[in-house]
Amino acid sequence: MKFDDLQKGWKNQPADMRITIDPALLLSIVKRNKRDLESAVFRRDFREAAIAVILATIFFCFGLHGGWPLFLLGVMCLFVAGYLVCDRMRQRRKRRDIHDTLRGTVESSLHQVTHQIWLLRNVFWWYLLPFSIGLVALIGSAYWDTIKNYDPGYAPITLLFLGIYAASVVLLYWGIYHLNQWAVRKELLPRKRELENLLKSLAEHNELDD
Amino acid sequence: MDDEFEQIFKRWFDEHKRLLFRIVRIYASSLDEQDDLFQEILLHLWKSVPNFKGLAKETTWIYRVALNTALLWRRSRRRRRKRFRKSIINFEDIPASPADSSSAQENHKLFDQLYKAIRQLPVIDSCVVLMHLEGLGYEDMTKVLGISKNHVGVRLNRAKKALARDLKGLLDEI
Known part of the structure; x- marks a missing residue:
């Protein structure tokens, strides 16, 4: 058989499987899938922003009585949430549509993955550090208040308590940081390599053409 | 407006469902995967309808959406998506009957x-x-893939040779 004969037979190839689709069901399911996807994305963004706003409100309320470190912590919560939401909106605007050329779509996906890797690799700077600043201010001021306002004899026990608290926070941060780096290694880097290879195979002959 | 989009989507589906399924069959092997990829392509096709302004040919548009989705589709996310979806395709094997001609x-x-x-x-x-098997010309392929005609030609020649090698005895040498 010649390739041209194969081409002729391709569109009329015999079915070895009967595929039935309920047309009435199809559109409703496709629409529902779209709604589910959009609401899942919205819920995720809303949840993250809402948690930050609630935490910030709590810190601001306690800050009225507890002083500026709690205000600072509230501001840092808003900063992290604001950064995350703005970044998502910016990336969504940059994303190319699925009806672009394959090359354009792969380039866009690669950009998204590269940005995600950058975000997770730098999680310390935009996520952990702002909270750390707030927490260090809070712990420092609590210790300062204790030694200033109470019996200096309480200072060592306060220091011990705050030390345990700080160590727990550091441990939590270490966990968050390494979880993010694990996600980069396990999921994002292989995906990036996959997309780079795809893009390379789309580009290799174009370079020769030039 | 939504009615108009529905009409376009239904027409695209009616006219191109066999093509879509041939694409799905190439990029997904098990029935479970094929159902997932098929739904994924239909979802992107539906989302793309409002953006279709008629500047590109309908077939080019559909190929772009279907191939881009298939190539970026991630098998590993299948289970996560399955929780929210129900199967829309019924696959039923048609056993080869003894009456079928040998050809x-x-x-x-x-x-x-x-x-x-x-x-x-x-x-x-x-x-x-x-x-190529679907009968698209080089011009259309460049519009779908975003590469030059020369590149398409090189790729096609290479692929034909590889197929002839793999299907030795069934397909003549290129």
Whole structure:
């Protein structure tokens, strides 16, 4: 058989499987899938922003009585949430549509993955550090208040308590940081390599053409 | 407006469902995967309808959406998506009947092997072969893939040779 004969037979190839689709069901399911996807994305963004706003409100309320470190912590919560939401909106605007050329779509996906890797690799700077600043201010001021306002004899026990608290926070941060780096290694880097290879195979002959 | 989009989507689906399924069959092997990819392509096709302004040919548009989705589709996310979806396709094997002519049985075998051979090709080559088999010209292929005609030609030649090698005995040397 010649390739041209194969081409002729391709569109009329015999079915070895009967595929039935309920047309009435199809559109409703496709629409529902779209709604589910959009609401899942919205819920995720809303949840993250809402948690930050609630935490910030709590810190601001306690800050009225507890002083500026709690205000600072509230501001840092808003900063992290604001950064995350703005970044998502910016990336969504940059994303190319699925009806672009394959090359354009792969380039866009690669950009998204590269940005995600950058975000997770730098999680310390935009996520952990702002909270750390707030927490260090809070712990420092609590210790300062204790030694200033109470019996200096309480200072060592306060220091011990705050030390345990700080160590727990550091441990939590270490966990968050390494979880993010694990996600980069396990999921994002292989995906990036996959997309780079795809893009390379789309580009290799174009370079020769030039 | 939504009614108009629905009409376009339904027409696209009616006219191109066989093409969509041929694409799905190349990029997903198990029935479970095929159902997932099929739904994924339909979802993107539905989302793309409002953006279709008629500047590109309908077929080019549909190929772009379907191939982009298939190539960026992630098998590993299938289970996560499955929780929210129900199967929309019923697959039913049609056993080869003894009454089938031997040429029909050979055809079955040939296309089965052809699908397997296309799956073995590098992904871009598989896209080019698929579009070639579907009868698309170089011009249309460049619009779908975003590469030059020369590149398409090189890819197609290479893919044809690889297929001839894999389907030795069934397909003549190129």
